Amino acid sequence: MLYGYAGHTLRIDLTTGGVEKEPLKKEWVDDYIGGRGFTAKILYDENPPGVDPLGPDNRFIIAMGPLSGLFLPASGKTHFCTKSPATGGYGDSNMGGHFGVNMKYAGYDVTILKGRAKVPSVILIDDDRIEIKPAGDHWGKGSTAVEEAMKKELGEDFHILTIGPAGEKMVNFACISHDFGRQAGRIGIGAVLGSKNIKAIAVRGTGSIPVFDPKGLLKKGKETYAACRAKPGFLGWTPEGTAGITNWCNDVGALPTRNFKTSNCDYADDINGKAILKELKITDKGCFACPIPCGKYGKARTSKGSVYVEGPEYETLSLLGSNCELSDIHGIAYANYVCDEFGLDTCSAGAVVSFALECFEKGLISEEEMGIDAKWGDLDSIVHILEMIAKREGIGDTLAMGVRDAAVKIGGDSDKFAIHVKGLEWTGYESRNAPGMMLGYMTADVGAHHGRCWVLGTDVANAVGGNKDANVHDLISQGADFDAIPKADHKNVVPLVLKSQHLRPAFDILGTCRLQYMEIGLETHYYEELYYYATGRKLDFEKDLLVLSEKIWHLNRMYNHREIPGFGRKYDYPPPRFYEEAIPSGPNKGHRVTMEVIEEMLDSYYEARGWDKNGIPTKETLERHRLSA
Numbered sequence: 001m002l003y004g005y006a007g008h009t010l011r012i013d014l015t016t017g018g019v020e021k022e023p024l025k026k027e028w029v030d031d032y033i034g035g036r037g038f039t040a041k042i043l044y045d046e047n048p049p050g051v052d053p054l055g056p057d058n059r060f061i062i063a064m065g066p067l068s069g070l071f072l073p074a075s076g077k078t079h080f081c082t083k084s085p086a087t088g089g090y091g092d093s094n095m096g097g098h099f100g101v102n103m104k105y106a107g108y109d110v111t112i113l114k115g116r117a118k119v120p121s122v123i124l125i126d127d128d129r130i131e132i133k134p135a136g137d138h139w140g141k142g143s144t145a146v147e148e149a150m151k152k153e154l155g156e157d158f159h160i161l162t163i164g165p166a167g168e169k170m171v172n173f174a175c176i177s178h179d180f181g182r183q184a185g186r187i188g189i190g191a192v193l194g195s196k197n198i199k200a201i202a203v204r205g206t207g208s209i210p211v212f213d214p215k216g217l218l219k220k221g222k223e224t225y226a227a228c229r230a231k232p233g234f235l236g237w238t239p240e241g242t243a244g245i246t247n248w249c250n251d252v253g254a255l256p257t258r259n260f261k262t263s264n265c266d267y268a269d270d271i272n273g274k275a276i277l278k279e280l281k282i283t284d285k286g287c288f289a290c291p292i293p294c295g296k297y298g299k300a301r302t303s304k305g306s307v308y309v310e311g312p313e314y315e316t317l318s319l320l321g322s323n324c325e326l327s328d329i330h331g332i333a334y335a336n337y338v339c340d341e342f343g344l345d346t347c348s349a350g351a352v353v354s355f356a357l358e359c360f361e362k363g364l365i366s367e368e369e370m371g372i373d374a375k376w377g378d379l380d381s382i383v384h385i386l387e388m389i390a391k392r393e394g395i396g397d398t399l400a401m402g403v404r405d406a407a408v409k410i411g412g413d414s415d416k417f418a419i420h421v422k423g424l425e426w427t428g429y430e431s432r433n434a435p436g437m438m439l440g441y442m443t444a445d446v447g448a449h450h451g452r453c454w455v456l457g458t459d460v461a462n463a464v465g466g467n468k469d470a471n472v473h474d475l476i477s478q479g480a481d482f483d484a485i486p487k488a489d490h491k492n493v494v495p496l497v498l499k500s501q502h503l504r505p506a507f508d509i510l511g512t513c514r515l516q517y518m519e520i521g522l523e524t525h526y527y528e529e530l531y532y533y534a535t536g537r538k539l540d541f542e543k544d545l546l547v548l549s550e551k552i553w554h555l556n557r558m559y560n561h562r563e564i565p566g567f568g569r570k571y572d573y574p575p576p577r578f579y580e581e582a583i584p585s586g587p588n589k590g591h592r593v594t595m596e597v598i599e600e601m602l603d604s605y606y607e608a609r610g611w612d613k614n615g616i617p618t619k620e621t622l623e624r625h626r627l628s629a
């Protein structure tokens with residue numbers, strides 16, 4: 001008996017319609033525990049080498065962890081994995097809500113899709129009953145509209161994930177949507193589902209999950225819930241969620257502004273968490289069993305109409321807001337809604353729109369191509385560009401490839417301000433004076449994603465306090481002056497980056513949200529204890545879980561090495577803007593990272609990881625982790 005697991009893998013061949021249910025492999029459980037551990041292993045082993053990310057043979061994997069669905073705090077995360085159409089390498093994306101929980105109740109820890117349905121279809125998973133049905137009128141419709149319609153059709157107890165029209169058109173940054181506002185946003189995960197002709201997956205699970213010590217688990221779960229609510233950070237985090245960081249980012253010169261040209265704006269107060277509470281919010285919204293719900297559901301009112309929307313979160317505020325110079329909170333929320341309906345990742349969408357606006361400003365995209373006299377900060381322009389992308393119309397077809405590939409087609413000097421790593425657009429932290437954060441973005445397996453590493457606080461503390469242990473929040477409360485931040489030291493960032501890169505997968509492996517640990521400081525012993533009561537297995541957070549995280553980093557690096565022609569060191573460089581242009585304004589004015597620093601950081605990082613000078617894991621490193629090339 002595998003306590004903590006539903007016990008099965010579901011395999012669906014969309015080409016033949018074949019469905020197989022097989023026992024969950026014990027070696028996956030023993031060696032990779034769950035969630036992101038499972039998906040990394042399965043993608044490496046089962047995805048055919050060299051597969052086209054948008055071809056039928058690319059696997060689309062859904063996995064949950066041993067804590068998923070057990071009524072433990074924030075145990076509702078679902079992990080998706082595939083070969084990314086954005087990067088051509090390893091790709092995964094994580095989503096809150098209630099979908100994965102119900103997949104486990106239906107009996108499946110892992111689901112693997114392959115093939116392509118003959119006609120646009122939806123997958124229905126009702127415990128043991130699996131059906132692939134024509135999508136009918138749902139094809140072509142917006143994500144929320146389809147979720148609503150399918151719930152009416154099937155019943156409220158079905159949990160639905162959908163793609164929008166952008167996923168159907170295989171836009172490289174199409175997302176998956178669920179729960180009227182939750183997304184698995186990154187790496188073009190929605191485009192892969194679209195390439196398989198799958199519009200939606202609906203699941204209803206009515207089974208139960210065997211646990212090793214139900215009474216002990218219930219007691220510890222309640223204790224953990226109470227511990228989260230008692231944390232001093234609870235009251236700081238929950239009211240505004242991620243949007244609460246907006247002013248801090250602006251103050252320390254990390255808020256991407258005008259396509260990452262600069263890192264500070266003069267309207268942060270108009271687009272921050274407080275503005276959301278004052279102007280938009282109707283209610284808080286959280287994922288399954290979350291003690292610290294961070295979602296804000298509200299109403300945006302604009303000249304284009306009034307809409308209900310969840311968010312905007314910080315990434316959306318920064319990338320569709322300041323990065324596009326949009327300073328109206330209602331406008332940002334409306335653009336957020338447009339992305340959600342079309343099924344576009346708001347992070348990449350904001351980065352691509354700001355890239356397009358800069359191309360237009362520089363004459364690299366004409367007014368005729370753009371179809372509008374596009375302006376920074378203009379909601380009409382932003383929505384127009386988003387629509388063209390989602391429908392792949394005109395220049396939208398080029399922009400739908402993402403900034404890296406669009407720059408190749410647009411030409412001029414646009415590659416200099418195409419802000420990405422490995423083909424994935426950079427998210428909401430300008431890092432020219434944050435070397436640890438920059439290194440984290442540079443070396444992430446999926447490309448420039450903050451979800452892989454976040455050490456900005458320590459970077460800033462190092463710069464303004466000269467003390468690597470300084471807490472930047474303390475510095476602010478002590479009245480630290482951020483008007484002119486000194487150049488940050490890059491010398492000792494590698495251990496910090498590695499620690500953050502190893503911590504983050506731990507929660508994706510277990511199947512919980514990481515924010516209880518990251519944002520309010522829930523201690524790791526809770527996770528060890530919950531894991532024990534759920535599975536009957538002992539787990540040392542540092543010696544077992546973080547070591548597994550490290551193993552996954554090597555495995556995914558090997559996947560990129562195998563799949564991306566010529567993969568190596570050059571794929572870890574940041575965009576030229578960051579080393580060729582100094583920040584022109586704000587507290588980090590005058591700072592840029594130099595190539596010398598970039599090379600030095602990469603040398604140290606590769607050495608610490610046990611990779612060669614080209615960034616490829618050495619034979620010894622692979623052997624140490626019982627991996628083979």
Ligand code: SF4
Nearest residue numbers: 096286287290294513
């Ligand atoms: Fe979901 Fe936010 Fe709670 Fe995490 S903290 S589980 S993202 S509501």
